[in-house]
Amino acid sequence: MHEAITRNDLKILGTSTSVGGHFKDVKVTGECKFTGDVDCLKFGQTGEVGVDGNLRMQNMKITGECEVKGRIDGDSLRGQGQLTAGSGLRIEDVKLTGGIMVTGDCEAEKLQLTGVIEVSGLLNAGNLELALFGPCRAETVGGSRISIKRSRTGALLKPGQGKKMSFKARLIEGDQIELQSTQAQTVRGGQVIIGIGCEIDTVEYRDLLEIHKSAVVRNPVKLL
Numbered sequence: 503m504h505e506a507i508t509r510n511d512l513k514i515l516g517t518s519t520s521v522g523g524h525f526k527d528v529k530v531t532g533e534c535k536f537t538g539d540v541d542c543l544k545f546g547q548t549g550e551v552g553v554d555g556n557l558r559m560q561n562m563k564i565t566g567e568c569e570v571k572g573r574i575d576g577d578s579l580r581g582q583g584q585l586t587a588g589s590g591l592r593i594e595d596v597k598l599t600g601g602i603m604v605t606g607d608c609e610a611e612k613l614q615l616t617g618v619i620e621v622s623g624l625l626n627a628g629n630l631e632l633a634l635f636g637p638c639r640a641e642t643v644g645g646s647r648i649s650i651k652r653s654r655t656g657a658l659l660k661p662g663q664g665k666k667m668s669f670k671a672r673l674i675e676g677d678q679i680e681l682q683s684t685q686a687q688t689v690r691g692g693q694v695i696i697g698i699g700c701e702i703d704t705v706e707y708r709d710l711l712e713i714h715k716s717a718v719v720r721n722p723v724k725l726l
Contacts (some may be wrong), residue, residue, distance in 0.1 A: 527544040
């Protein structure tokens with residue numbers, strides 16, 4: 503962010519539109535449509551927000567729905583709701599209850615999500631923790647530590663809906679991997695735990711492989 507730019511606060515209450523621009527703190531309570539890029543230090547919303555361009559911020563707190571047609575870039579995301587990015591997302595630290603929908607790649611250093619996630623490209627995080635609350639998918643998943651499990655809360659609130667709380671990917675690759683309710687063509691890692699409800703075509707592992715008795719692994723391969 504360019505420090506020479508003068509930044510002022512923007513507060514929206516009710517229903518409004520804005521052309522976007524550079525701001526210090528943006529706070530939306532209600533509904534707001536930004537017709538251009540938004541570049542700010544803090545972005546807070548309660549309600550519904552649409553951004554026709556890109557969204558760039560340091561810290562974001564969301565309660566509601568935010569749909570960005572371009573990219574989303576930032577340092578931190580917290581809250582409850584649904585975040586949609588039309589051409590990629592990169593936020594260093596994410597802790598969200600709700601949904602993340604990304605066309606393109608989704609990147610983070612730490613991503614903790616209870617809910618649903620759909621990524622058309624690469625889902626990449628150093629530390630990835632997903633608690634599934636519904637059907638989720640990504641083309642490829644990469645990271646150091648990957649944990650994908652069914653949400654205990656979701657299982658209690660939606661009895662009999664266990665099959666819908668699933669994750670699908672073509673490739674999952676990491677150092678430490680623990681999976682539940684996951685369908686994948688290939689899982690590759692150092693230490694791999696395949697838990698309940700998984701169906702994997704090939705698991706390639708270096709150090710450890712554990713497979714739950716209810717899981718299906720068609721081709722386990724020990725890497726040399």
